[in-house]
Amino acid sequence: MLQPQNYPRFIGKALLLEPDPFVEMVDDDNPWIEGLFLCACIGVLVAVAQLIGSLLLTASLPPSEALLNTVLQTLRQGTAGGETLFELERTLRNGWPLLLAYSGYDSVGFRLLSLATTPLGLIGHWFLFGFVSHLLARAAGGQGTLAQTLGAVALSTAPRLLYLFTVIPFVSVAAVLVHVWGILIAFRGLEVAHELAPRPAALVAVGTYLLLLLVSAAVALAFGALLLIAGGGL
Amino acid sequence: MNIRHWLPTPQKLSDAVQLRASGFTDTTMRQSLGMVFLLGLLAGFLPFLVNWEQATSVGTALPLARLGAQAPLLQQAPIDFIYPLFSPAQLVDLFQLIAGLPQPLPGWLAAFISALGEWINWPLRWLALWIVYGALVMVCNSVLGATCRLQPFFAATGFASAPLLLLGLSPIPCFGRVCSLVGVIWAFIVYVRANEEVTRLPRLRSLAAVLLPLLFILIVTLSAIALFLLSVYLFASGF
Numbered sequence: 237m238l239q240p241q242n243y244p245r246f247i248g249k250a251l252l253l254e255p256d257p258f259v260e261m262v263d264d265d266n267p268w269i270e271g272l273f274l275c276a277c278i279g280v281l282v283a284v285a286q287l288i289g290s291l292l293l294t295a296s297l298p299p300s301e302a303l304l305n306t307v308l309q310t311l312r313q314g315t316a317g318g319e320t321l322f323e324l325e326r327t328l329r330n331g332w333p334l335l336l337a338y339s340g341y342d343s344v345g346f347r348l349l350s351l352a353t354t355p356l357g358l359i360g361h362w363f364l365f366g367f368v369s370h371l372l373a374r375a376a377g378g379q380g381t382l383a384q385t386l387g388a389v390a391l392s393t394a395p396r397l398l399y400l401f402t403v404i405p406f407v408s409v410a411a412v413l414v415h416v417w418g419i420l421i422a423f424r425g426l427e428v429a430h431e432l433a434p435r436p437a438a439l440v441a442v443g444t445y446l447l448l449l450l451v452s453a454a455v456a457l458a459f460g461a462l463l464l465i466a467g468g469g470l
Numbered sequence: 471m472n473i474r475h476w477l478p479t480p481q482k483l484s485d486a487v488q489l490r491a492s493g494f495t496d497t498t499m500r501q502s503l504g505m506v507f508l509l510g511l512l513a514g515f516l517p518f519l520v521n522w523e524q525a526t527s528v529g530t531a532l533p534l535a536r537l538g539a540q541a542p543l544l545q546q547a548p549i550d551f552i553y554p555l556f557s558p559a560q561l562v563d564l565f566q567l568i569a570g571l572p573q574p575l576p577g578w579l580a581a582f583i584s585a586l587g588e589w590i591n592w593p594l595r596w597l598a599l600w601i602v603y604g605a606l607v608m609v610c611n612s613v614l615g616a617t618c619r620l621q622p623f624f625a626a627t628g629f630a631s632a633p634l635l636l637l638g639l640s641p642i643p644c645f646g647r648v649c650s651l652v653g654v655i656w657a658f659i660v661y662v663r664a665n666e667e668v669t670r671l672p673r674l675r676s677l678a679a680v681l682l683p684l685l686f687i688l689i690v691t692l693s694a695i696a697l698f699l700l701s702v703y704l705f706a707s708g709f
Contacts, residue, residue: 406587
């Protein structure tokens with residue numbers, strides 16, 4: 237049965253690498269449902285915080301169009317001319333929306349979309365991480381079930397709550413902090429769910445992360461190559 | 471919520487910064503987490519006031535105020551590669567124009583919000599340093615034969631944030647830089663002592679475990695820079 241009222245306690249203790257929340261998750265009647273709901277809750281909270289942060293950031297800075305026009309005007313008055321100027325303008329105009337979407341500046345539409353994509357992305361990441369780490373943990377002699385692994389590993393998304401600080405514009409949370417803290421929590425979760433010794437549990441947690449990182453990099457490279465081959469016509 | 475659960479006692483803090491062994495025991499990771507966050511906030515308070523004042527005086531957000539303030543310095547900066555596009559005077563004008571663009575929020579509010587965001591970044595950076603660097607040191611500890619657990623390790627190493635409080639004086643000209651340097655060196659010594667105490671490794675091994683991640687970070691950073699420069703060169707030369 238879902239127990240959202242326990243999530244703040246679970247998250248607090250998981251961040252401090254205490255074993256209790258993992259034990260409770262593993263002993264739950266539906267650990268993976270708890271994990272799924274926890275990830276969805278964290279994803280929605282983070283997306284809402286980022287949306288508010290994006291609105292405040294947009295209100296704190298000049299309109300993006302004015303900023304771009306100022307830069308372009310100076311560029312036109314500069315020493316570059318002809319083909320170079322044309323290429324520069326084109327690159328700047330093409331890259332500008334990407335820059336805005338990435339920074340959350342003047343991109344409320346994109347942030348509204350992320351109300352759906354952030355929880356979904358988080359759930360996808362959790363499921364992949366849980367599944368791969370379960371396979372590796374079993375290979376390392378672990379005893380837990382897939383549902384227990386998914387329940388325990390769901391708590392490794394807890395550091396993403398740091399993104400709630402992005403409700404204040406100009407706050408930046410280091411991704412490396414979120415990922416490393418997440419790996420430490422996953423390590424504790426795997427230790428409990430699979431009754432593994434610290435060293436194999438650590439190897440499984442780090443190994444899973446590196447494997448997923450490698451696969452993501454390969455997919456990104458393949459996509460980039462595809463774009464190059466298609467000449468940007470995709 | 472009892473504050474004693476979230477912060478170590480002042481006596482423990484005092485013992486730790488004086489490198490006494492008793493300072494690094496009987497503290498929980500929760501207390502260290504609270505301490506790192508609170509000290510980060512305290513250290514960032516003076517820079518916050520300075521930033522807020524700087525941004526309010528221009529009536530814009532902090533990054534734009536900084537851009538405007540630093541524009542005149544650009545003429546002395548070694549950025550020759552940009553001169554085929556702009557003359558230095560045009561670049562200065564551009565930065566000052568951007569800093570002067572109006573924003574929807576009143577200037578004082580935009581200044582406050584942006585300075586507040588910069589302030590919150592202080593404890594977040596300290597948390598990142600504590601957790602990420604700690605994880606790397608723990609790997610080295612493990613390789614060098616230590617058997618301690620993560621929680622006592624993080625509980626003890628959190629005390630290294632206490633001397634970093636001196637970084638908060640960085641806005642003071644000259645004196646602030648000296649204080650920052652002293653703070654960083656002192657924090658490093660406290661970190662090595664905490665690691666030695668919690669892992670029971672000999673001093674040299676403890677020192678090696680703390681230094682090896684620095685080397686690792688240096689190599690990774692240099693490789694990333696080299697890779698970036700190589701990709702820029704490849705794209706610039708048309709692949």
